[in-house]
Amino acid sequence: MNEISLYILTYNSEQYLSKILDKLKNVVDEILIVDSGSSDSTQQIVERYKNTRFIFNKFENFKQQRMFAEKNCKFDMILFLDSDELPCDQLVESIRNIKKSGFEHHAYRIARYWNVLQKDVRAIYPICSPDHPIKLYNRKFCSFKNSALNHASPSGYLSQSIVKGKLSHFTFETKKILKNKVEHYSDMDAKELIRKGKKSNNLKIIFNPVGAFVKWYLIKGGYKDGITGIHLGKYAYDYTKKKYLKAKNYRKNFHTHK
Structure with a gap:
């Protein structure tokens, strides 16, 4: 078959x-x-x-x-x-x-x-x-x-x-689509963090986005992609920050209404 x-x-x-x-x-x-x-x-x-x-x-x-x-x-x-x-x-x-x-x-x-x-x-x-x-x-x-x-x-x-x-x-053919996907995907990843029982604190909200930008723009070579690389470096930063921030807020709301 x-x-x-x-x-x-x-x-x-x-x-x-x-x-x-x-x-x-x-x-x-x-x-x-x-x-x-x-x-x-x-x-x-x-x-x-x-x-x-x-x-x-x-x-x-x-x-x-x-x-x-x-x-x-x-x-x-x-x-x-x-x-x-x-x-x-x-x-x-x-x-x-x-x-x-x-x-x-x-x-x-x-x-x-x-x-x-x-x-x-x-x-x-x-x-x-x-x-x-x-x-x-x-x-x-x-x-x-x-x-x-x-x-x-x-x-x-x-x-x-x-x-x-x-x-x-x-x-992600346009910057508008890129921005919308940040919201959509970070929301799913925030729920994934909660599902796996991973913590989301203020230190991660502050420092992990910077680490994501450094990794994907500098270490992984995004800087070689010109202005698009800059947009994607910002995408990595925003994605990571929103992921941890949303996870923290979801947990807070859950405990508030529990």
Whole structure:
């Protein structure tokens, strides 16, 4: 059984979706789109493709959304992409060849190159570019059940390999989107801190953001990315500060209303 299910999480994802589906429609055996309430033409684009299902599921966090998608896939081998991750031709052919020869491993990693504010970058908190996330896996052996809420990644595999080719990840196209994502992602990470029982005190709120800026702008090479690197250094600072500040406030409100 060499069938592959592809799922993509969407929310107003019309910009790149057709390009992704055109690349992979003849490689995978089903396509599942899990949408969290798009108001653009995402659903209309999906309806043009065969062997494709469009399912709405209210978004709570990435872990929950990916587990929902995984459960609704028909086949055990699952390829998952974000709606702004474009596979190159070599990657598509590599997946085709792996499928033909049979899946020797439980999980497969793919090189992913990040493009932020319309520029290829070296780092965006908390990821260096390229990174090599697992993007193809067998759900019999690994899943997202032990994953973080935000930076969700499958675990449980006993063998893994790297697929030749790359993904180009086009994200945060404008400074407004970047600012909105700081609020959204820091909120999920604050809840993750609480879930793991980690402390959030004034020292962390003051000093950890400075450490994040130094690490991702200076040590990880963000300064080499020009003005975009400066924006992403500030993103690391704001993200970290808001994460700890929100976690502290959530705990305070919880104890106040307890």
